[in-house]
Amino acid sequence: ATRKALTWGQGNQILDTTGSVIYVDDDVLRALQEDWLIVHIKAEARDMDRLQADYFDLPKPLVWRDKFVRDTAMSEDDNIRHCYPNLLLSRKAAYEGLSDVTLTSSFILDVETSMDAIFDAIRAPLS
Secondary structure (H helix, E strand, C coil), X not given: XXXXXXXXXXXXXXXXXXXXXXXXXXHHHHHHHHHCCCEEEECCHHHHHHHHHHHHXXXXXXXXXXXXXXXXXXXXXXHHHHHXXXXXXXXXXXXXXXXXXXXXXXXXXXXXXXXHHHHHHHHHHHC
């Protein structure tokens, strides 16, 4: 799906990738890095509970790799809740390495942050 999305049109477009984008084929990652400005929204420690609650409210497929370790003493939900923070932390370096610009979630989610401020923050490191 990501590979196909890279071919849609030209110009000012936003491609909202999944969190598993770091696991796509190398040629797709290269195309993303060469042809797109990649903005990483960095989850902060205080976001972990909210991200986990969001995942359980609207579950979606995840690429866990080796970050899901089944503990037979736990229920499936408890096991996922236990492993989920480790999955998020393990992806952090890959997201940061892929991105051109990193913005914090507290900046993005602040109701006082205007769209102009977000665009200015994206442009600043590129100047």
